[in-house]
Amino acid sequence: MKRLLNLRGALSLATACVAGYALYASWSWPFRTALFPRVIALPILFLALIEWALSVWGSEKEGEGHAVDFQFTDTVEPALARKRTIAIIIWTLGFLVLILLVGFPLAVPIFVFAYLKIAGGEPWTLTIALTAISWLSMEGLFNRLLHLPFPEGLVFALWS
Amino acid sequence: MKMLMILFISLVLFFANAPSYGASLYEGKTITIIVGYKPGGGYDRYARLIGKHLPKYIPGKPGVIIQNMPGASSVIAANHVFSIAKPDGLTIGTFNNATVIAQLIKVEGVRFDLTKFAWLGSAASDAVILSVRSDLPYRTADDLRKAKQFVIGTTGPGSSTHDFPAILGEFGGFDFKLVPGYSSSADVMLALERKEVDGRAGSYDSIKPFIDRGLVRPVIRNRTSAPGIEKLPVDENLATTQQGKLIMAVNAVPTQIYRPYVAPPATAKDALKILRDAFANVLKDKDLLAEAEKGKMTIDYVPPDDALKVVAEVLGQPPDVVKVLAKHIKFGE
Amino acid sequence: MLNAFIDGLFVVFQWNTFLMMLLGIFLGFWVGLLPGLGGTTTLALMLPFIYQMTPVEAFAFLLGMHSVVSTTGDITSILFGIPGEGTTAATILDGHAMAKKGEAGRALGAALMSSLVGALIGAFALALAIPVVRPLVLSFGAPELFMLAIVGIAFISSLSGQGGRALLRGILAGLLGLLFALVGQDPQAGVLRFTFGQLYLWSGLDLIPVLVGVFAIPEIIDLAVRGTSIAGELPRENLGRGVWVGVKDTFVHFGLTVRCSLAGTFIGIMPGLGGGVAQWIAYGQAVQSARTNEERAGFGKGDIRGVLGPGAANNSKEGGSLIPTIAFGVPGSSSMAILLGAFFLLGIMPGPDMLDKHLVLTFSMVWTMVVANIITVVISLFFLNYLAKLTLIRGTVLIPFILFFSFIGAYTSNNHLGDLLVLVAFGFLGYLMIRCGWPRAPLVLGFVLGRIAENNFYISTIRYGPSWTLRPLVLVLIALSVIVLFFPFMRFKGRPLAGGNVQ
DSSP: OHHHHHHHHHHHHHHHHHHHHHHHHGGGSOHHHHHHHHHHHHHHHHHHHHHHHHHHHSOOOTTOSOBSSOOOOOSSOHHHHHHHHHHHHHHHHHHHHHHHHHOHHHHHHHHHHHIIIIITOOOHHHHHHHHHHHHHIIIIIIIIITOOOOOOOHHHHHHO | OHHHHHHHHHHHHHHHHSOOHHHHHHTTOEEEEEESSOTTSHHHHHHHHHHHHGGGGSTTOOEEEEEEOOOGGGHHHHHIIIIISOSSSOEEEEOOTTHHHHHHTTOTTOOOOTTTSEEEEESOOOOEEEEEETTSSOOSHHHHHHOSSEEEEESOTTSHHHHHHHHHHHHHTOOEEEEEOOSSHHHHHHHHHTTSOSEEEEEHHHHHHHHHHTSEEEEEEOSOOOTTOTTSOBHHHHOSSHHHHHHHHHHHGGGGGSSEEEEOTTOOHHHHHHHHHHHHHHTTOHHHHHHHHHTTOOOOOBOHHHHHHHHHHHHTOOHHHHHHHHHHOOOOO | OHHHHHHHHHHHTSHHHHHHHHHHHHHHHHHHHSTTSOHHHHHHHHHHHHTTSOHHHHHHHHHHHHHHHHHHHHHHHHHHOOOSSGGGSHHIIIIIHHHHTTOHHHHHHHHHHHHHHHHHHHHHHHHHHHHHHHHHHHTOOHHHHHHHHHHHHHTHHHHHBSHHHHHHHHHHHHHHHHHHHTOEEOTTTOOEESOTTOGGGTTOOOHHHHHIIIIIHHHHHHHHHHOSOTTTTSOOTTSSTHHHHHHHHHHHTHHHHHHHHHHHHHHHHSTTSOTHHHHHHHHHHHHHTOOSHHHHHTTTSOOTHHHHHHHHHHHHHHHHHHHIIIIISOOSSHHHHHHHHHHHHTTOOOSGGGGTTTHHHHHHHHHHHHHHHHHHHHHHHHHHHHHHHGGGSOHHHHHHHHHHHHHHHHHTTTTSHHHHHHHHHHHHHHHHHHHTTOOSHHHHHHHHHHHHHHHHHHHHHHHHGGGGGGOHHHHHHHHHHHHHHHHHHHHTTTOBOTTSOBO
8 A cells, every 4th residue: 555655656756856857957048948848847846746745645545546548457466467567577678678789680589589488488389480570570671671770789889 | 835825815804804893892782871861851852862873873783772860950860970880881871961060069969070071072052042922012132121020930040941031130130020930841831821920031942832833032042042043132242240241151151062962981982982973973864863853852963072161161160250150050950 | 623523533543543542552551550660751762653653643652551551550559559650549548448358349340430431521521621721721820729739738637537636647647748748959049958968859759659658568568467368358249240339339429420530630731730639639529528427437448439539530630631731832740741742743832723723633632532541441341350359369479579569660760779768768657657547648648739839839929929819719719728628527517427426
């Protein structure tokens, strides 16, 4: 419970900080440049602090608020849900890091292979087939056909 | 003896038919033209047009691909071509001609030096004009001086739609009211039709269709001329102070190299020669010129040495002048 | 004019034009479906091929491709939660939610049919409006555009959800979106705002990485957590056969579909509003059509109307955005900008002539959009069943591909690694927002409208001084924005809730 309240409080506090920074940054700007940022950031600061106060001292269960939006599935027990959430976040960040290290064209098949095998535990044939498909679309479509510029990847840049 | 003769003759024949050095350099390779803007824009269209016909003039007929690297008004692309692209003759870059201003006023993030690029030249020069809505009674510069609060729509400081009239207004004795914020120059044209603004400045090429349509008429131009507007007064001649004249001159000079094409610094000399010749020749190519005509793209070759001279002229301004320039000439979208 | 109307139709059905259109449709189908193949990039690549065609063929090709992209983009949004195009993000909210309940077929059918209805209404409204369209557009100056942005922002109250707390968060999200929109070089003084020294941020945050981040990433996380296929473990009666249920839904809620189509057309006609706005305003209208509080709470969780509204609007907007492009030479969206390039290439000067001398060409363009949409929808309906079955695939197999396409989709905005960082950052933000009950739609709405509001505000003020606030159209729009803002509260005052409690 407390943990949850901390998350909501944290988000609103973070928003308040963003607004505060915006106000600070606009200090030295000419009037017209600064008007809209200030007009927008000031209410954010004010409202975010209210939201923070409500999150910390008010009472609200997770899943309330009825936002016009979906809510995360609650059919899975929380402990497992947390584990899986952290796992997928790490995989996503890992993909990003992989792209930075070896460049997009290589990162895609490597990632697909790794995820299917390690996180998915999929059989070898399926894994290899899907990796091949991903490599084909990456290399064939985006690289060869569309000639998108893909930076080399730090590993190769440092090597050469 | 006979064997030796045969061997000798075959060797001679072999070397006589050997491919020329140029062809072996580019055979089977691909040249990349890096464009500092998104697909569809002016720079992109020029690059694609040139890229289509360039292989004809390079021995070995390499393939040519276009890569778009938009961002920061092509500073990102310029930085890339300067330090990251390999100088092996397989990369060419084209970006905003105003990057020379960016370098001059030391815009943050500029990590290139235009004098160090291996220049291929410029594919076009462009005049910048100030145009006036045709239903208004102003026909000459003197008429315009009499106007009070003449409204000019712009896209923001750093573009020719803004800086040209801003400098003209301040140093030419005109009463201009600049209204920045339009998302594109086309939006300014719409505002013109709505009579929300009275005039628009900018590249002659982009305004020409509207002149032909009768929406606006050109009144003042910068020093770069173009067919049809030679007789217009030049802004520098309308300047009321020497300083104003200088600022206008420095602002105008980059438009002479409106579509610059460069290769990375220290590109291999032989590759560079091939590229330079190919660039000069492709811009004379009949098919290219026909397509350019159809697409209303002016082609106007500027050799690499002249381009470098232009760059040097702008960058050679003394520091106190640069300080003044930076107040009036900006770099932006 | 009637002659031109009919002649335009015949032009479309000539062999060469028709073939070009089919080719365009085929390409557009894949472009809309696959994130990463942005409609704009591909259109630009096609430009050189246009050189060889006659004007009518060229436009049949380009428009055939272009009209189809919004329709198939909805498919990716519904099935996988990835906004394939900037214009199909709103469909994710309810469309993908339905897919997760095993109702993918129904959502797809509804999206497709409403797209068709939207395209048809858009095209016909356009054809009817051609005589008045020039005066219409000319009467909307910067002050009116500013007010239109305000009306759009007023929809935040409808997109937030029930109760004061939800409204608070909705406003926070909306304001935050507005703030994010201001990143980049300011057009008033050329000052760089919030760029932290990064060249990448000079032109501001790009829409696609933000959208893909905010929408696709949280869905991926949810999918990973559930550990099942997208359709989950629920009964599947609306999966395959549901397609026709969805198609029928379009007509059950025909009033909404039509309203959203008209709104979309109007927004498309207004130059400068951009393509991302129409879908959210349509979504807002869909939410407003809810009759009880409970119905409203169902939005974002799988209400068919949340699919119908945006589905119709993002297609009708395409027809609308043709107008500023051909009548004024001002592109209504970035893909229209490329179309404009094609105009110049073919030596045609957009302007009043298009509505006069070249009227047949104009009508042939309108008809192309109509016919292209009809063909696409008819063909798609046949294998929507199979497409819907994709939601039955194990999540673990789909996730790497969804991530792959999300990343590449974001990357092709600027071909810059910064796109990926934005993607991940906003993905994280989207995730947090859902965890904390902050609605995401207002964030996107604010983000899309921020610059439009600011720029037009300054143009109005500098040009007209304070008197712009008294222009008749402006006053009307002020009233409209007040109505839109307070609509959710007005609706339910004094009405009994289900259960008999009076509000």
